[in-house]
Amino acid sequence: MSKVEGTPITKGAIISTKLNTNESIIEFLKKAMDKKVFDAVLVPVRVPAGDSFAYVLIEDKSLLKDAAPLSPIMSVQGAKAISGMTKLGKGNMKIGAVMRPCEIRATVELTKINQTNLENITLISMDCPGVMPISDFLKDPEKSMKIYEDAVKRSDDKIMRPVCQICDKSSMVSGDLHIGTLGAKKGTFFIVSNSQKGNEVMNKLGIELKDNVDDWRNKVQDVFEEKHKKREKSHKDLKAKTTGLDNLINTFSKCINCHNCMKVCPICYCRLCYFDSDKVKHTSEDYLDQAERKGSIRFLPDTLLFHMGRMMHMSLSCVSCGSCEDACPMSIPVAQIFSMVADETQDLFDYVSGRSLDEPIPLVGYKEDELHEMEDAK
Amino acid sequence: MKKDEEFNPKILAFLCNWCSYAGADIAGTSRLQYPPAILPIRVMCSSRVDPLFILRAYLGGADGVLVAGCHPGDCHYQEGNYYTRRRFMMLKKVVEEVGLEPNRFRLSWVSASEGQKYAKVATEFTGKIKEVGKNPAINEIFL
Amino acid sequence: MTKALKINKNIEQGILEFLKLLLKNGKVKGVFTLKKINDEGSIAYSLITEPEELNNAVPFYPLMPVNAGKLLSRFTLKGSTKEPVVAVVKPCELRGFVELIKREQGSLENLFIISSTCGGVYPTNMAVDGTIEKNLSKYWDAVKKAEIPAEIRPACKGCVEFIPYTADITVDLIGKKDIDKQFTMLLNTKKGEELAEVIKGEFLEKDLDKETLDKFRDKRKAEEKKLFEKIDSEMKGISGLVDIFGKCIGCHGCMRVCPICYCKLCEFESPDSEYSPSSYESEVKKRGGVRVPQGVLYYQLGRLTHVGISCVGCGACDDVCPVDIPLATIFKKVGESVQKMFNYIPGKDVDEPLPLVTFEKEEFSEVEK
Numbered sequence: 001m002s003k004v005e006g007t008p009i010t011k012g013a014i015i016s017t018k019l020n021t022n023e024s025i026i027e028f029l030k031k032a033m034d035k036k037v038f039d040a041v042l043v044p045v046r047v048p049a050g051d052s053f054a055y056v057l058i059e060d061k062s063l064l065k066d067a068a069p070l071s072p073i074m075s076v077q078g079a080k081a082i083s084g085m086t087k088l089g090k091g092n093m094k095i096g097a098v099m100r101p102c103e104i105r106a107t108v109e110l111t112k113i114n115q116t117n118l119e120n121i122t123l124i125s126m127d128c129p130g131v132m133p134i135s136d137f138l139k140d141p142e143k144s145m146k147i148y149e150d151a152v153k154r155s156d157d158k159i160m161r162p163v164c165q166i167c168d169k170s171s172m173v174s175g176d177l178h179i180g181t182l183g184a185k186k187g188t189f190f191i192v193s194n195s196q197k198g199n200e201v202m203n204k205l206g207i208e209l210k211d212n213v214d215d216w217r218n219k220v221q222d223v224f225e226e227k228h229k230k231r232e233k234s235h236k237d238l239k240a241k242t243t244g245l246d247n248l249i250n251t252f253s254k255c256i257n258c259h260n261c262m263k264v265c266p267i268c269y270c271r272l273c274y275f276d277s278d279k280v281k282h283t284s285e286d287y288l289d290q291a292e293r294k295g296s297i298r299f300l301p302d303t304l305l306f307h308m309g310r311m312m313h314m315s316l317s318c319v320s321c322g323s324c325e326d327a328c329p330m331s332i333p334v335a336q337i338f339s340m341v342a343d344e345t346q347d348l349f350d351y352v353s354g355r356s357l358d359e360p361i362p363l364v365g366y367k368e369d370e371l372h373e374m375e376d377a378k
Numbered sequence: 379m380k381k382d383e384e385f386n387p388k389i390l391a392f393l394c395n396w397c398s399y400a401g402a403d404i405a406g407t408s409r410l411q412y413p414p415a416i417l418p419i420r421v422m423c424s425s426r427v428d429p430l431f432i433l434r435a436y437l438g439g440a441d442g443v444l445v446a447g448c449h450p451g452d453c454h455y456q457e458g459n460y461y462t463r464r465r466f467m468m469l470k471k472v473v474e475e476v477g478l479e480p481n482r483f484r485l486s487w488v489s490a491s492e493g494q495k496y497a498k499v500a501t502e503f504t505g506k507i508k509e510v511g512k513n514p515a516i517n518e519i520f521l
Numbered sequence: 522m523t524k525a526l527k528i529n530k531n532i533e534q535g536i537l538e539f540l541k542l543l544l545k546n547g548k549v550k551g552v553f554t555l556k557k558i559n560d561e562g563s564i565a566y567s568l569i570t571e572p573e574e575l576n577n578a579v580p581f582y583p584l585m586p587v588n589a590g591k592l593l594s595r596f597t598l599k600g601s602t603k604e605p606v607v608a609v610v611k612p613c614e615l616r617g618f619v620e621l622i623k624r625e626q627g628s629l630e631n632l633f634i635i636s637s638t639c640g641g642v643y644p645t646n647m648a649v650d651g652t653i654e655k656n657l658s659k660y661w662d663a664v665k666k667a668e669i670p671a672e673i674r675p676a677c678k679g680c681v682e683f684i685p686y687t688a689d690i691t692v693d694l695i696g697k698k699d700i701d702k703q704f705t706m707l708l709n710t711k712k713g714e715e716l717a718e719v720i721k722g723e724f725l726e727k728d729l730d731k732e733t734l735d736k737f738r739d740k741r742k743a744e745e746k747k748l749f750e751k752i753d754s755e756m757k758g759i760s761g762l763v764d765i766f767g768k769c770i771g772c773h774g775c776m777r778v779c780p781i782c783y784c785k786l787c788e789f790e791s792p793d794s795e796y797s798p799s800s801y802e803s804e805v806k807k808r809g810g811v812r813v814p815q816g817v818l819y820y821q822l823g824r825l826t827h828v829g830i831s832c833v834g835c836g837a838c839d840d841v842c843p844v845d846i847p848l849a850t851i852f853k854k855v856g857e858s859v860q861k862m863f864n865y866i867p868g869k870d871v872d873e874p875l876p877l878v879t880f881e882k883e884e885f886s887e888v889e890k
Contacts (some may be wrong), residue, residue, distance in 0.1 A: 052844065055813045057810060075844075250563075258777055295570060327772050387635075437819055468876075475855040477756035488890075
C-alpha cells in the first residue's frame with residue numbers, strides 16, 4: 001500500500017447500482033436519512049441561478065434533486081463549511097457530509113487545532129477526478145457541466161485545476177467512509193470504512209463490510225504511482241521557474257495584496273491574520289527610510305513577506321486543494337507553488353497533512369533526538 | 379400553508395426604554411386592542427438599533443420590522459433619535475435600491491404616554507404587512 | 522479662473538521631468554506613483570526617493586492595481602508624514618483617501634496631491650496577459666477626443682466624478698488633443714503653486730474646458746444609466762438577489778480592496794458573524810435546508826449599509842471578485858442613491874462631516890406621515 005494511506009483497508013462493501021456516481025451517492029444519503037442514521041446531510045447543491053454550487057445542509061430530501069456530490073467546481077472548501085458550522089461547538093443533529101478527499105484532510109487538520117467539532121459528523125469521501133477552475137466554469141456554466149461530466153467519464157483531467165492534475169492523494173481515505181469508483185465493475189461501486197463511526201453507520205444501514213476490495217486498492221495504487229510521477233516532474237519544472245529571489249519577485253510581481261488566497265484557504269483560520277495586523281503597519285518615516293535605502297520601493301512593500309510567511313504558517317497542513325489559485329484575481333500560480341513547498345516541508349517530518357486525526361501537527365511536538373542534520377548545517 | 383389559512387405576520391419591534399416601550403406598556407394596561415403580530419424587543423434608545431439588526435431580522439424571515447423611539451427633541455439621551463432617523467432612512471433606501479420591499483420597515487415616534495398611538499401604529503403596520511404578504515426570505519436556502 | 526502652468530513637452534516625458542525636479546530641488550522627499558517594477562511590465566504603486574528610478578514611472582497609466590487612497594491611508598495611518606511627499610493619484614483614489622481621512626485613517630499634512638481629469642482604467646486582469654499595453658494607443662486616442670475607451674472598467678465607463686475636487690495640481694487630460702506636445706497643470710492651491718516653481722513653463726489663467734467636459738459627462742451618464750438599468754432588471758425581490766449573489770464564495774476580497782473598508786476586524790469576520798451549530802440546526806428546521814457557511818446576503822447587504830454613504834465608485838471590488846459578480850455597479854447604484862438623499866458627494870470636501878455622524882433637527886419628516 002502507498003505510504004500516504006494509513007492502515008490498509010482490505011474489506012468493504014460492493015454495491016450494485018443502475019445510477020451514475022452522483023445519483024448513487026444521493027441514493028445512499030437518502031437511505032441513511034430514511035433510516036434516521038443521519039438527521040441531515042451536507043453536500044454541494046446547484047444554486048438557483050445555475051452558475052455555481054454551494055454546500056447546503058439538507059433535512060428536506062426534496063432538495064437533493066439539485067445536489068451534486070461530484071460538483072464540477074469547488075466554490076467553498078468543504079473544511080471551511082464544516083468549521084463554519086461546528087467551530088463554536090458540537091451540533092445535535094447527526095450529519096453526513098460528502099466531500100472531496102482534500103476537503104476531508106483539511107477538516108482533519110482543522111480538528112487538530114480546535115476549529116471543528118466532529119462529534120456528530122460522519123465524513124464521507126470519494127475517488128476524486130478533480131474540479132474545474134471557477135473562472136473556466138463561469139465562461140458558460142451549462143456547457144461546463146457537460147464538459148466536466150464528459151471529462152470524468154473519459155478519466156481526462158486536462159480541464160481540471162492545475163493542482164488537481166498532479167494530485168496523488170485523490171483517493172486518500174481519512175474520513176469515516178469512502179466511496180470507491182476506481183476499479184469497480186460496471187454497475188457497481190465500493191464503500192469502505194475507516195473508523196468506528198463509519199462501521200456503525202454501515203451497521204445501522206444493514207450493509208456488511210465483508211467484500212474483497214482488492215480491485216479498488218490495486219487501481220488506487222496504480223493511479224497513485226502515475227500521478228506521483230507526474231507530480232514530481234511538475235514540481236521540478238516549477239522549481240526551476242520560480243525559485244531564487246529574482247524568480248520569486250517576478251512570480252509575485254502582479255500580486256495586489258488582496259489576501260484572497262489566505263481568506264479562502266481552509267487552513268488559514270486566524271480571525272485577524274498576522275499580515276493584516278498592526279505588525280505590518282509602519283510609520284511614514286519607516287516607509288521613507290526603506291525607500292531611501294533602495295531608491296524606490298513598491299507600496300505597499302512586503303508582498304514576498306506575506307507569501308513566504310503564509311507558507312511558513314500553513315505549509316505543514318496544506319492539502320493542495322487549489323482554492324487559493326482559483327481566488328487569485330491576478331492568475332498567480334499560488335497553489336502550485338505552495339503545494340510544491342508543502343510537499344517538502346511535510347516530507348521533512350514524514351508527515352502527510354490530514355492523514356490521521358491521531359497524528360499531531362509536527363510543530364506542536366518534538367523528539368529530543370531528531371533533525372540533527374539541520375544543526376550547524378554547512 | 380392552506381389557501382384559506384390567514385396570514386399572521388411576525389413583526390419585530392425595537393422599542394426604546396424611555397418612550398415607546400413605556401407607551402406600548404400603557405397600551406397594554408389600558409386594555410387597548412391591536413393585532414398580536416408584534417414581538418417587542420426593548421432597547422435603551424432607538425439609536426441602539428444597528429441597521430444590521432433589521433437586516434438580520436428580515437433575512438431571518440420577519441415579515442416586518444418596527445423601530446419606535448422618542449419624538450425628535452425628546453430623546454432621553456438628547457440626540458440618539460436624530461441618528462436613528464438618518465440610519466433608518468439610509469437602510470430603507472438601500473433596501474429599495476436592491477429591489478426588496480422598503481415598506482416592510484417602519485420608524486415611528488411614540489412617547490411614554492401615547493398608548494393610543496402605539497396601538498394605532500401597530501394596527502396600521504400589521505395591516506400594511508398583511509397587504510405586502512409573507513416574507514419570501516423565510517423560504518430561501520441560499521442566504 | 523485658476524492659475525495654471527503650460528509645459529511645452531510631451532505629457533509622458535514632461536510629467537516625469539517635473540517629478541524628478543521636485544526630488545532634485547528638495548521640494549519633496551518622495552514621489553508616490555505608478556511604476557513599471559520589472560522587465561515583464563508588471564506595474565505597481567511605488568514610493569520613489571531616487572530621481573533616476575522615476576525613469577520607469579508611468580503616472581497616468583490606465584491601471585489601478587490597488588486604490589491608492591487605501592495606500593495613502595496606510596502611509597499616514599501612524600501619523601502624518603514628517604517629510605513632504607507628492608502623490609500622483611486618480612480622482613476616485615483621492616476621494617477615497619478623503620473619506621478615509623474623515624474616519625481618522627490618514628492625514629493630508631505634508632502631502633502634495635497631483636491628479637488629473639481621468640479617462641478611466643482597465644480591469645486588472647487585463648494586466649495579467651499584457652492586453653493593456655496593446656490597447657494603450659487606442660486608449661489615449663479616445664481620451665484625447667473626450668470619448669470613452671472600450672473595455673475599461675464598468676465603474677469607469679459610468680463615472681461622472683472624473684474631475685478631482687481637492688488636488689493641489691490637476692493635469693488636464695480629457696479632450697486635450699495636443700498632449701503629445703504640451704500639457705497644462707491647473708494649480709488649484711498654494712501648495713500646487715509652490716510645486717510648480719521647479720519647472721519652466723508658461724503661466725496662464727485658465728479653467729478646465731467646461732463645454733468639452735460637460736459633453737463628456739453626458740456620455741458617461743448615458744453609460745451609467747445603461748449599467749444601472751441592466752442591474753435593476755435583475756434585482757427583483759429576494760430571489761433576484763439570491764441569483765446575483767448565489768455564486769459568492771465569501772472570500773471578502775471586495776471588502777479587503779475597498780478603500781472605504783478600513784476596519785481592523787470587519788463586522789462580518791467578527792464573532793458577531795459566527796453561527797453556532799444550533800443556529801444552523803434551527804435554520805435547517807425552518808427552511809428544510811440552509812447554505813453553509815450562511816450569511817452571504819447578510820454580508821453583501823450589510824456592507825452596502827456600511828460603505829454605501831462613502832462609495833467612490835472606483836470598481837476595485839469588481840476586479841478582485843473571483844466569480845465576476847457585478848459589485849461595482851451594484852455598490853455605485855445603491856451608493857449614489859444614499860448619497861443623493863443627504864446631498865453628499867464622498868470625497869468632495871474633507872471638512873464636510875459624514876452624513877451618518879451628524880443630523881439636522883428638522884429633516885425627513887416623511888418618516889411619520
